[in-house]
Amino acid sequence: MTPQQWLLLGVVASSLIPGCFIFLLGERRATLRSLLNMGGAALKVGLVLAVLWGVSRGQAFEIRYGLVEGIDFVLRADSLSLLFVTLSAGLWFLTTMYAIGYLEDSPNRNRFFGFFSLCVTASTGLALAGNLLTFLIFYEMLTLTTYPLVVHRGTEDSLRSGRWYLLFSLSGGGVLLLAIVWLQSLVGPIEFDGQPLAASFQGQADGQLRLIFVMMLAGFGVKAALVPLHIWLPMAMVAPAPVSALLHAVAVVKAGAFGITRLVLDVYGTDLCDRLNLLPLLTFCAAVTIIYGSFRALFQDDLKRRLAFSTVSQVSYIALGIGVSGPLGAIGGIIHLVHQGMMKITLFFAAGNLAETLGVKKVAQMDGTGWRMPGTMAAFTIAALGMIGMPPTAGFISKWYLAGGAVEAGNWWVIGVLVASSVLNAAYFLPLIYAAWFRPPPEQWPAERERGRFETSFLLLFPPLVTAALTLLTGLLAGLPFSPLDWAEFIVRQEYLP
Template sequence: MSNAFVLFPVLFPVIAAIIAAFFKLEKAKWRNIFAISVVIINFIALIYILNVEKSGSFHLWTINRFLDIYFKIDELSIFFSLLAGTLWIFTTYYAIEYMKHEGREKIFFIFFVFTLGITMGIAFSGNLFTLYIFYELLTLATFPLVIHSGTKEALDSGKKYLIYSFGGATLVLLGMILLFNINSNMDFAAQGVLSAAALQRPQWISVIYVLMFLGFGVKAAVVPFHAWLPGAMVAPTPVSSLLHAVAVVKSGIFAIIRVTYFVFGAEMIRATHDHIYLSILIVITILLGSLLALNQGNLKKRLAYSTISQLGYILLGVVLLNENALMGAMLHLLNHAVIKITLFFCVGAICFTTGKKNISDIKGIGKKMPITMWCFSIAAISLVGIPPTNGSVSKWYLALGGLNANKILFVVILLVSAFLTAAYLLPIIITAFFPGEESAEYQQKTEPPLKMLIPIVMLTAIVVILGVFPNFILNYVEKMVRAVI
């Protein structure tokens, strides 16, 4: 097979979205067929290409060493693309029903499918320039989804999202230009690509790495660049789910992993000691996200601040620069994605069925929506890190990574954050199942439609399966980690 086939998962959703824009698609039947067909065909093609190729590269357009749109298949791109492709299918199926009460379904599904192609472009980027291009396109593709409702609140949140995202991208671009001046190779390769000449200028390397970390860290919601994320909760639940599970925040994490281990390399980062300074910022992110989540009465906003904290876990694993820590980071990238999309789906189901958005309004809802709330409870327990769910596996490796780095304080912080996670999630479960006074409103069982309930139940099952049988993922991640450290 030609290496050019790596372009299919990137271009097919983009082209399909552009073509769909020229058709009316007024009937829900055709919109639904369009959306589900594109994501499933793209996933099947992705599986086929990755199974046949497993490695390979393709230069789409080259002017010079800097301006080079280059795609490459490696173990990290396979990991991220499969995660995105899988969760996109669940979200599409969920959104088909959910978007009926949001309206403007056609424009939603056009940009929803378009964003899938852009995310695949990030996954298969073979160098910094290509990653930057798709990283910028991701902002433009997701902006219409954030402001979907068209309200003043949505427009204000969208404006904030653009300002933060483009501000971060500016830092990345500055870092890229400075890097190119001292190192002409910006392709991704395990253990980094810095030349001997570049290694003679450690001060510049330190500045460049921090610029890129902070720039990509905007989408990863690193404090103090996190404010856009809770505001983006004004978007429909399927959008919030993808923003917090894969499309945006995990793209920021993915980019930081690429820069750290595939451009600079772990040894160079250790030499500059940048990881020590950045870890302080990450610890603040973990604790502040958890503390802010405690004060949120709105369900989606509580989950949004929770995301900020959990992303800090992943970044901490990245900057500890040892095998166990990076394994924990990669596992939590996957596990958090599955957990958080499940939690958002459950919250969306509550809103869809009852119209309730605040924790104080859902007293006794566990009797009305038992399946939904049991799924929420299992996902919440996993986020805390209680065995045998998948969250416990990734947090175990993160703790081991902290011990391997002789950073006992980081292990303590992870434990404190776990208690805080329990403190902001368990009250939701208690409110739902132990209301105190019986509410007549919630006596009759009314679960969301099956198109929403089935993805919730299936994702909850995945949460448990990944915790009970983690070896397959562990083996893959271990192989990937050993190649870069």
Template sequence: MNGLALNDAMLLGWALALPALATLAILRLDRWPNIREAVTLIASVLLFAVVMALTTRVLAGARPELHLASVAPGLTLALKIDPLGMLFAAVAATLWIVNSLYSIGYMRGNEEPRQTIFYACFAIAIFATMGLAFSGNLFTLFVFYEILSLSTYPLVTHKQTPAAMRAGRVYLLTLIGASMVLLLPAIVWTGLVAGTLDFRTGGILSGKLGDGALALLFALFVFGAAKAAVMPLHRWLPAAMVAPTPVSALLHAVAVVKAGVFTILKIAVSVFGIETLQTSGASEWLVYVAGFTIIAASVVALHADDLKRRLAYSTIGQLSYIVLAAALASPVAVIGAALHIAAHAVSKITLFFAAGSVYTAEHVTKISQMDGIGRRMPWTMGAFAIGALSMIGLPPTAGFLGKWFILDAATGAANWFAVSVIVVSTVLNAAYFLPILTRAFLRPANGPRQEAPLPMVIALTVTAAGTVLLFIFPSVPFRLASMIVGG
């Protein structure tokens, strides 16, 4: 192994080690909250630096690898970076910084209990996300996927109210149940048929199974990755909204739901292969399931008065754009899906940051209570407006990019069902976001001007700016997305 390869492997190891070490330090610093939170911020910045260094190498053509352990013959914990994993890791590492800053303001502003456990579990979740993003095979992916589920359970149940505990049960039973009953058998079946669990460009299943068996196996993977919230395995996501807003941001933007759609896209590209999915028709059924999820979630969001519930169902619909793209199984669709992972992350975290700021400053949770709030909280609701426009898919916001590529792929394939889903859902997105903005900015303000604590306002301003900058300067995510299908 030459010096450069060794350096790459060391960087890859540090990408996992930093959040793991941060977890231990946070637990030891329970009595010193200022130092504890400084450690969280420092670890997030260091991880960002490591991930950016790795991104530079991947863009230059490197594919860093690191062997962690051999569990049994044919079962190894191994890391290997590819462009899709690099994109996912870059999104998570970037947003950990702003989410940590936001969390400091939120947790202190609302005097939340058990803050040390919160920051520690958050760091473990980032550790799991890095491992998931950099998995070199299905076994490694499964291990980190489960760690992510377990580490986020205490965050969902953070308030420890009866509602939070019920939500936690739904959360854990759905995610662990689906992965054990569906995802794990799919992995075992793949290993038996393909003779390997390694991810490979072009897939490992070509010529191994008939078309019907391929379609069934793909269904096991899709529904087994219940973090993607494809209906009917979606109820855990709105149920989990009882958690503090920084947790909602983790679930919707930084890690959890992105882990679900990343898993589906990764399996489509590196287990089945785009060409195999196209020729076998194994993913055709998923176009209709994803389309139904998009429209149904949008209709539910349209009638939700609770702001976080509306945002939760918006997430369910937006995730299925990515699933729809995977089902279309074309290079253009895959590029669109990858871009939408990044765009949705930065846009949706902005929306949840804004929702948490409104709750912290005004103790408002219902849309019907938001009259004139944009006049009282202009920074917060200005950022919310940018995130909302991105979810609708309007330029100059990042949400336009991925949706445009997915629409282009659907049009190119003459899949008019997919085209109609994208068009109708865009109208529905506007129908449930624009009334919030008109209520916030065009109705009279009742009360003095008041923003949330400064760390929260800084965080949501940064992510709102990122939503626009990602549209203006999309070169890095676009190059990574293009490399997914270009080798």
């Protein structure tokens, strides 16, 4: 094996191996467990950076094993996978840190952190998957490794939502499997090598291809929470905050959106999608989801539930950007993959901090929280403004390109959708910011716990501050080389320019 292959393998193994070890540890070996966790996470970030450096130097990263005749297991680092893998490695590092602080002294931490690591392994593998089958393997692995995290608390409520989660995800995965097998039998193995179907597949079996596209869209749509397949997501918010953060920002929901991106750009290719007229369907589904999610978020009093509906809405921006077809829209969709992750993880971190430190779980209890937890709520404010799309945050850059893509493609109604969503986002986020900073705090918080000399424990405070700073900086410094925007432009240039 070449050094490049070792590196690539290391990216996946850096969470897989610590994860397996953690299962074997005693429950009380907290220090060793934390060390393994953080070490793995730090190593992964380092390895990803090394791969990133290599790819930018033009090196090829690929591992290929033949499983059976004609079916290969392929890991490859291309520009799109690197974007996603950098995001998940970076945010995993912060989320691990957060989870260690969050789960201090709670039971079953071994199980939690074990599956936590496996979950990230799955999302890393999914990002690096070099063909459709490898993608599917990791996609299913993600479903299975996330379930124990969702039901971690073991309450009736969480078990119930876990059941729904499994039902939706497994049936989605089933549909996806069926579609992939069908597609492979039609055209042979599908590699994500920058040569989508269009070139080799002219004018045959259009009906079958359409149906397969719709099936795959439905399969990915479950994880990406496209309406009406989103039902499991607001329920899954009973999970602990770090799980919700991971679920909404990098792992599950994002995997669905990433799958849709792969489907359009690398499996079918935009040319074939245009010829089969498939993208209006995607755009329409995304638009409906955006409005529906925002509208539902408006009326949620449970903070995490409000954030969950916000995710339903925001993740569909990615699908919308891919769907409007055109380079600007695609850039918008792809950067939102990163931007939404940073912003939403900040919001969930902050929500977790409020719940853990003050016992504040409802929107109605948020009065005056800004002055009690200034760092947390400043991060929350920045991320929420980003969600609305206010400059100079990351969300503005996304919205700029999405709207630009809509204009470019002549899809005027999409602008209307974006405007409506912005307004709705403002309507359900600004009251929270207002309550936090401009309302007097109550006499007593619902369940206050003293956690260290900062407003809360350092491990809980640091991650949201970093992600909030990133939200601000990726917007403000979007023009820098290697910013998400720069990278997304690079990806899209490969797709749209011959």
